[in-house]
Amino acid sequence: MMWWFIVSDALLFAGFLASYGFNRLASDVWPDRTQVFHMNFIVAMTFILISSSATMATAVAAASKRDRKVILRFLLLTLLGGICFLGMQAFEWTALIRQGARLDSNPWGAPAFSAFFFMITGFHGTHVLIGVIILAVVFNMARKEKCTAEGVELAGLYWHFVDLVWVFIFGSFYLL
Amino acid sequence: MILSQELHEHHEPAGFLRKYIFSTDHKVIGIQYLLTAMFMALVAAFLAILIRIQQAWPETAVVAPETYLSLVTMHGTLMVFFVISLALVSAFGNFLIPLQIGARDMAYPFLNMLSYWVIVPACLLMIASFFVEGGAAAAGWTAYPPLSALKEAVPGSGLGQTLWLLGMALFIASFTMGGLNFLTTILNLRTKGMSMMRLPLVVWTFLISTILGLLSFPALTAAAIMLLLDRHAGTSFFMPAGIVIGEKVLSHGGGTPLLFQHLFWFLGHPEVYVLVLPAVGIAFEVIAAFARRPPFGYRISVYALLVIAFLSMIVWGHHMFTSGMNPYVGEYFSTATVLITVPFAVLGLNLIASLWRGRLRLQTPMLFGLGIISAIGTGGLGGLYLGTAASDIYFHETYFVVGHFHFMIGTVTFFAIFAGIYYWFPKMFGRRMSERLGMIHFWLTIIPMFSAFILMHVQGIGGNLRRTYDPSSYAFNEPVRFMHVWITVLTFVLSAGQILFLVNFFWSLLFGRKAEDNPWEATTLEWSVSSPAPHGNWGAELPVVESGAYSYDPSSSDKDFLLQAPSWKTSQ
Amino acid sequence: MVAGFFVAIMILTVLLFLARPWIPPVASQHGNGIDFLINYLLLTSGVIFIAGHLILSAFVWKYSRRGAPPYRPLSSRTEWAWVLLPVLLMTAISEAGVLVLGLPIWEELYGKEPKDCITVEAVGKQFEWITRYPGKDGKFGKVRPDLVHDIENPLGLDKDDPAAKDDIVLRGPLHLPEGKLAQVQLRSHDVIHSYTVPQFRIKQDLLPGFTTSARFRPVRAGKYEVACAELCGLGHYRMRNEILVEPEKDFQAWLSQQKGWFE
């Protein structure tokens, strides 16, 4: 069931990203990404999120071996990664909003650009936030030894999914 | 994921509330869905009657133009999402899947209950929208922006449209929960011996429908979110620059309205197949049981269903031939669309050939089953005219389209619902429906329905445009305008017939003759248990399936059928 | 009885379709192609419709009677063999319609823009069609949304653009010369509309923010109704206009009498 939830959620993101692509192809002007974003900062964000996927994988592996100490340590690391990512995203958003980017306009032309940007990253950010909450709950349960290996695995599945989606978002907003 | 159903303890819930209202029993939930759909059908049919009166006698102006648009919009929305989806997919799916695959309940009973209790507020929101300022949504069930996005454009685009979007969001949430449940149940909870190729065809259609639904609904979710943002947050996903309404230039800019159409039809087209496939499945069930022989080409039908499902995901653009999208893309969509007629023709042939050398028993469910064959043929062949891009330029947005989809989404599905109710009523309520009233209901349904919708095709050839408040405002359709009166009269007859059905339904529910366990001498698993099916379905031991879904052998003289789990009953 | 019904409804439907050509008489060149395509579909799908219902009712009639030959299982080979019939038949019929008959029409409508044609513009707004001719210079002037005024400047023509000076803006019928290819450029001010002339077999949506176009060659002089085919609000049903097709000479005479909007 988790899989089907992930598939339909992924399709929702696919819908958004496809719409973004459609709109971008249809409009003749589009902001220059190097002008809008600080690429180094974004790459750092992405790096942190991807690393958190790795730490999560370690936690899942430890869960199957019932190694509580490792589970806790790596869950915590993942959690920190997620929070870090959220913080950086909040920072990026504020920076953009300070420069005058709004849902309906932005200083670089093509208002649809910032509408899509805020909608998609906002939607993804909400997913990360939910993931962080899930991780916190799992962490707490693992601390009290009430958590099953399956629970950790499901949380991991969700977390990898959220990361994967980010890769696509990263690709379509910051690279193309 | 491992699901072990033997671990579930099954206690019969005590108390009225737990037993009938907040029940997690799949059968109760199925019946709840059915009754809800019935109520919504009354609402939607009432809207249809108002539409018909306005079309036949426009000079009386029973409603104002903006109200007329709300009527059409809400009639379409309610019928598609809140009547047919609920009755055909949710109600029958919930009731039948566990019984037919030998499970005790759905995989996630609580989620199942939740999905029902999300649909109830959705229905209420839709109905409530009639009573808010500006009236209900009025941009058509397709809700194309900018019309649906700008409240300056049409009165219903105010609060009414917002409620419409929220109602749809709840519907999607509910349908997704239900779909996840169907899928897991069918894939994981089949009893011993129930291989995929022994599933009754109707379970196959539920499986394929829910997969289709789960794959296509996210597109509408995305579109709905974007439309809500456009309406309330000032974004312009669907709005280009330079829109002028009443000499005022709107501040939107940078979007494109075509995007919404793509997203909508990416859902909308598969959605109609989500509805028609279970109807075909019910037709197969009923025809097998009343022709006393296995359906022609079980395997072929399964493949045909899969091909239809696949093709239906890649043809959405056939609703947009004249929309101004790239004409080359249009040609592709046309070529792909008419390919769907091939697997559908295979299904049609299989249905007809399933009668060959049978021993037909022409009882009510079978009559409706036969009606489905004819309706699929008639409506589907109409689809050919629309799928061919060059002729669709003429037929687009005319009553030809209205006739086409009322045959498909209206007639085929409603006939399946009726066939299904007459057929499974004993298993649902433990009583029999009146056969004589059923026969009268059948004739009062098929005659006016077929005639009315065939007349709509002719009106479409005459050029009569749809969604027009007053068909007399154009001269070119004058030659076919008189048919509006006929259609309306036929609708009155049709509605009278449905009252008869409701009487039969509720009367039989209370006073009908007690039903045997297997009144139709059918073979699928649900007919092994007592009528009505007990809580937990299977007593102490699950049935073990020993044969395919349709073991009929008309050549033997005493007993021409074999239940799928013949040894189950004796072991109790 | 059901068998009888299927035959009856089949015969009634066929008679209804044959009773008269319900379609409004065609008046454009590519329209003949579309009508041919529709007749082709009526014929082929009609044959399937009739045959399907005859077989269906024959089966219902025969096998609901006692003493009909009993069922015998078919091998899956036989089943697949029978399936070949609808597969080949439907593929041939449907793709022939789309690719053999449909493509040339599509090419005529959407192919490369021809040189020798008269270009006019039809602008849709709730709930009226406004027509514009480019005037003597053959060029459409600039328009600006903020200049739109219902009475003084319905299209928002920009006075400062020299090409706009002689643009002819009309709220009445659209005039076209007979036999000459017409290209109608379509723009919308507000929501989506659809420009349709049933007798010309033309239907094309108007999208705000974009320009689309409809192309046809009227072959008969006369008066034709223009309708709006896309739901656009409460006045959708009365968003009509007319096209007057006249012999070339009359058309030129009429055109030379028209004044530019700013003249």
Ligand code: HEA
């Ligand atoms: C359940 C619903 C359903 C089904 C199954 C279908 C099936 C098909 N539809 Fe339909 N369609 C709708 C519901 C459905 N449609 C709706 C709701 C709309 C309008 C939406 C709106 O605009 O509001 C629509 C609109 C619509 C359009 C857009 C028209 C327009 O707006 O211009 C097109 C165009 O291609 C189309 C094509 C088809 C095709 C090719 C099929 C094919 O799948 C049909 C294939 C079937 C056959 C070819 C029959 C084969 C059978 C036999 C050969 C047996 C013969 C037996 C006897 C005669 C007894 N449909």
Ligand code: HEA
């Ligand atoms: C499932 C789909 C469905 C069904 C069943 C119907 C049924 C009917 N429809 Fe509907 N219709 C649509 C879907 C449907 N419609 C859609 C999608 C549109 C397009 C909307 C748009 O343009 O945006 C439309 C538009 C539409 C129009 C076009 C309006 C216009 O363009 O101006 C008309 C006009 O006559 C019409 C008439 C009717 C009539 C007379 C019926 C009759 O068949 C109704 C008879 C009543 C019943 C058959 C139900 C009563 C039955 C019971 C109460 C029994 C118990 C019920 C259960 C067991 C569940 N409909």
Ligand code: CUA
């Ligand atoms: Cu303009 Cu409808």
Ligand SMILES: [Cu+2]
């Ligand atoms: Cu479709």
